[in-house]
Amino acid sequence: MIDQQLSARTGHADTVWRGMDPANAWATTPAGGQRRDGVASPWLFVGSAEALPDTASLAEVRLANMLPPARAERYIRHSPFLDIVWLAAADTVEPACLEAICQAVIMHRCQLICETSLPALDRMAAAIPASIEVQFLVDADPTDKLMALAAARRTRHHIVHDVARDDAMERIDRLQDEVARIGRMLADLAGQRGGLAGTPAAPVVPGDAGEAADRLRSPARDFAAMPRSFVPEERMLDRQRAKAVRRMLRQRRMREQYFPADLFADPAWDMLLDLYAARLERQPVSVSSLCIAAAVPATTALRWIKTMTDAGLFVRDADPHDGRRIFIALAEGAHDAMARYFEALDE
Numbered sequence: 001m002i003d004q005q006l007s008a009r010t011g012h013a014d015t016v017w018r019g020m021d022p023a024n025a026w027a028t029t030p031a032g033g034q035r036r037d038g039v040a041s042p043w044l045f046v047g048s049a050e051a052l053p054d055t056a057s058l059a060e061v062r063l064a065n066m067l068p069p070a071r072a073e074r075y076i077r078h079s080p081f082l083d084i085v086w087l088a089a090a091d092t093v094e095p096a097c098l099e100a101i102c103q104a105v106i107m108h109r110c111q112l113i114c115e116t117s118l119p120a121l122d123r124m125a126a127a128i129p130a131s132i133e134v135q136f137l138v139d140a141d142p143t144d145k146l147m148a149l150a151a152a153r154r155t156r157h158h159i160v161h162d163v164a165r166d167d168a169m170e171r172i173d174r175l176q177d178e179v180a181r182i183g184r185m186l187a188d189l190a191g192q193r194g195g196l197a198g199t200p201a202a203p204v205v206p207g208d209a210g211e212a213a214d215r216l217r218s219p220a221r222d223f224a225a226m227p228r229s230f231v232p233e234e235r236m237l238d239r240q241r242a243k244a245v246r247r248m249l250r251q252r253r254m255r256e257q258y259f260p261a262d263l264f265a266d267p268a269w270d271m272l273l274d275l276y277a278a279r280l281e282r283q284p285v286s287v288s289s290l291c292i293a294a295a296v297p298a299t300t301a302l303r304w305i306k307t308m309t310d311a312g313l314f315v316r317d318a319d320p321h322d323g324r325r326i327f328i329a330l331a332e333g334a335h336d337a338m339a340r341y342f343e344a345l346d347e
Contacts, residue, residue, distance in 0.1 A: 041153045042081055046072040046101070047088025051115075053145040060153045069093045069101065076104035084152045086113045091120035095127070102129055111152035113137065118298055121288045122325045130316065135306065138291070138298035147303075179307050182268050186313070186337035241342060242280035245273050253295065267294035267304045275314070275330045276338040284319070284327040 042064035045052055055061060064082060067075055076082060085105050090098065105112050112134040116124045121138060128134050135148045255264055274293035278285045285293075287305065294301035305328060308314045313334045319325040330338065 041083035043084035043086060043149065043152075044072065044075065044079070044082055045086045045088065047086070047115075051088040053086075053149075054142065055146065055149060058146055058149055061149050069097050073097070073100040073104045076101065076108060076110070079108075082108060082110055084111045084113065084149065086115075086149075088115045090114045090124055091116045098127060102127075102132060105132055111135075113148045113152060115140065118288055118291070121291070121298070121302075122286045125287045126318070126324050126326045136299070136302040138302065140299045141297075144297075144299045175303065175307060178268060179304075179311050179313075182272075183311055183313065186334055238280040242277045244342070245277040245280070249273050249277070249293070256295075261295065265296055267296045267301055268308060270294050271301070271304065271308070272313070272330070272334070272338060275328065276335065279330055279335055284317070285329065286325060287328055290328050 040060055040062035043061050044064055045066045046069055047066075048068075049066065052063075052066060055063070061084065064079070065075060069087075072085070072087075076085060085101070087093070087098075087101065093101070102112075106129065112128065112132050114124060114128060114134055115137045118138050121136065125136065133152075135151065137144060137148060140148070249270065252264070252270065271290055271294050274290060275285055287302075288298075290305060291298045291301040294304060296304075305314060309316065309328075312331055315329050315331050317327045317329050319327060
């Protein structure tokens with residue numbers, strides 16, 4: 001009799017796991033709240049079982065359910081405890097279904113991880129509302145997938161306690177340190193405007209990327225509109241500067257013919273150069289094009305784009321002629337700093 005009861009209970013547990021009853025396992029705080037340390041974040045995988053990533057080594061997250069896209073929106077809306085939504089093969093999801101999933105994600109303030117192909121990246125970047133915290137994955141390897149989940153968990157709950165260090169965490173730390181360094185460098189260059197006028201530039205606290213980003217959101221230009229007679233000369237100077245930047249990019253790519261590509265990998269600088277040259281050429285830059293210019297795997301480039309955007313160095317611009325696409329451009333402060341950098345090189 002006891003064996004039958006245990007068997008029945010075990011069978012019920014198996015049924016709940018296969019069906020992933022959302023009301024059964026997550027007796028913690030509701031979505032959007034502060035989750036206490038040591039409690040795994042439940043996440044929903046939207047896609048086929050073949051695409052499910054192996055997260056056994058990541059104790060901070062726990063799979064809550066695995067559903068096809070058609071059933072995901074209803075599950076998200078009716079699941080009180082859900083932190084992360086992973087959308088596999090997002091470019092194959094019907095637009096109406098994708099929109100419904102995004103609205104449900106916004107309602108519950110979930111993090112979104114979106115897997116897509118490089119050709120569909122621009123369309124997907126435009127389809128995901130800007131209010132969603134999203135990470136895009138393109139041809140991601142297992143480490144990139146674990147990093148995406150770890151970043152979603154850490155970003156959402158602002159965990160500050162020490163965690164087990166691994167290669168993924170080390171890469172995230174190096175990424176943040178590099179962005180902070182670039183922010184300080186560009187802030188110093190932008191601050192030279194005040195220094196030339198006799199006013200010393202405000203000091204930048206080492207490691208404070210937020211203050212550097214605030215300064216890079218540059219003030220209004222302090223010069224009057226130029227006469228029309230100067231416009232052609234200005235355009236000619238812009239074209240010459242753009243050619244010099246493109247030549248610098250080509251030289252950086254030539255090194256890869258003689259040395260390993262990852263030896264000199266500097267995606268942040270490559271993207272800054274590409275966006276600066278495009279601004280001088282009056283050309284928009286799509287997300288996929290900027291990923292190619294970064295000369296690193298697309299998922300890594302997307303992570304850099306997100307970090308640089310959050311730091312105030314890049315801005316997102318909607319395509320006025322095509323609502324399915326967005327462009328990435330330099331923030332005004334970053335553009336002014338790049339201009340001063342190349343002026344200093346000319347001297």
